[in-house]
Amino acid sequence: MQWDKVKTILLAILLVVDSFLAWNLSQNFIASCRRDHEVLANVRTLLNESGIQLAEEFSIPAGESLPALEAERSIHAEEAAAAALLGADVEREDLEDGSARFANHSGESILFRRDGTIEARLEAGETPESSTDREHIAELLLAGFPTHGGVFQAAEDGSVHLTARIAGVELFDRSLEICFRNGWAVVRGRWTLELPYTTTGSNIYYDGADALLTYAYQAPENTVIRKMSLGYRLGEENAGRIPLVVCWRIQTDKDVEYLDTSKMTILTGEIS
Numbered sequence: 001m002q003w004d005k006v007k008t009i010l011l012a013i014l015l016v017v018d019s020f021l022a023w024n025l026s027q028n029f030i031a032s033c034r035r036d037h038e039v040l041a042n043v044r045t046l047l048n049e050s051g052i053q054l055a056e057e058f059s060i061p062a063g064e065s066l067p068a069l070e071a072e073r074s075i076h077a078e079e080a081a082a083a084a085l086l087g088a089d090v091e092r093e094d095l096e097d098g099s100a101r102f103a104n105h106s107g108e109s110i111l112f113r114r115d116g117t118i119e120a121r122l123e124a125g126e127t128p129e130s131s132t133d134r135e136h137i138a139e140l141l142l143a144g145f146p147t148h149g150g151v152f153q154a155a156e157d158g159s160v161h162l163t164a165r166i167a168g169v170e171l172f173d174r175s176l177e178i179c180f181r182n183g184w185a186v187v188r189g190r191w192t193l194e195l196p197y198t199t200t201g202s203n204i205y206y207d208g209a210d211a212l213l214t215y216a217y218q219a220p221e222n223t224v225i226r227k228m229s230l231g232y233r234l235g236e237e238n239a240g241r242i243p244l245v246v247c248w249r250i251q252t253d254k255d256v257e258y259l260d261t262s263k264m265t266i267l268t269g270e271i272s
Contacts, residue, residue, distance in 0.1 A: 040058075040059065043209055046213065047212075047213075047216050051221035051223075052219055052222075053222075053223070054224070055227075058225060058226060060208045061228060063206055063208050064169065064205070064206055064230055065204065066167055066169065066204060067200070067203050067204075068200045068244075069166065069196040069197065069198060069199065069232065069244040070196060070197060070199050070241055070243050070244060071192040071194060071195075071197075071234070071241070071242045072194055072240060072242075073112075073114065073116070073194075073241070075100070078102075079092070081110070081112075081146060082110050083144075084143070085110055085122060085141070085142070085144070086102055086103070086110065089105065090102045090103065090104050091103055098113075098114040099112060099113045100112045107123070108120075108122050109121050110187075112193075114237050114240075115237045115242065116234055116237070117189070118176065118187065118188070119186075120185075120186070120187035121186055121187075122184065122187065123183065123184060123185075124137060124141060125183055127180045127181070128180060131154035132154075134154045134158070134159075134180065135152045135154050137180070137185070138160040138162070138185070142162070142176075142178075142187075147162060148164045148195060150163055151164070158179070158180065159177050159180075161175055161176070162177075162178070162189075163175045166195075166232060166244070167232075170229065170231040170232075170249075171192075171233070172231050172233050172249055174189075174191055175189050176188070176189035192234070192242070196244055206230055206246060206248075206261055208228065208230070211228070211230075211261065212225070214259065215266065218265070220254075223253070223254065224252060225252050226251045226252060226253065227251040228249065228251070229248070230246070231246075245260060245262060246262070247259055247260050250266075
């Protein structure tokens, strides 16, 4: 009987502690939501004074800590990828600009450029009609290619796009487009065959509100900002290495632009 009373007291204490923790978490959540709402309202006011507007559904993305990353060109990885796509009997041609072209006797080929650009021509057989078939054929054609867990997604124009995330965010200009024409698959895009690696031991925090204000003060008047997201872009190749530059992708009513967080400048349109 005494032990039953002790258990009852212990359960009551646990219930009180759990209730307090739940209440505390709810208060922290409410306070965080209130702060986010106030920040967004203040930013709207500042931008309106500069002639920049935020779409009604716009929300400032949470800041993130990202590592400094770099990708490296690998001749061995290019040879392995060419063998996976074209078979073992391939001929290699080194071009004057540093590119490497592989081809087989069936007319299939793949070109690797120094900046990570890839162009390939692969035999696909009959042109797939449904989006599911196109995705399936694209996966089969690129079997053995280092997709790094990427996702194949069919587009409305009949092509299939391969994309993959890195460090939990998107690498905006690393993607491959697979188009089916007359029994062939044409693959074009920019890709890193080797996984990017960290160049420093610490991450850097990137704040969404600060980036939004930096972008807005450089944007043309009457711009409407609809959405923004944090990610990487592939930088310029240097001695076989390609740095990954952290940037914000800004979608407006006029265009898609990128804010380079290292230079605090706007990059318009496609990144090359």
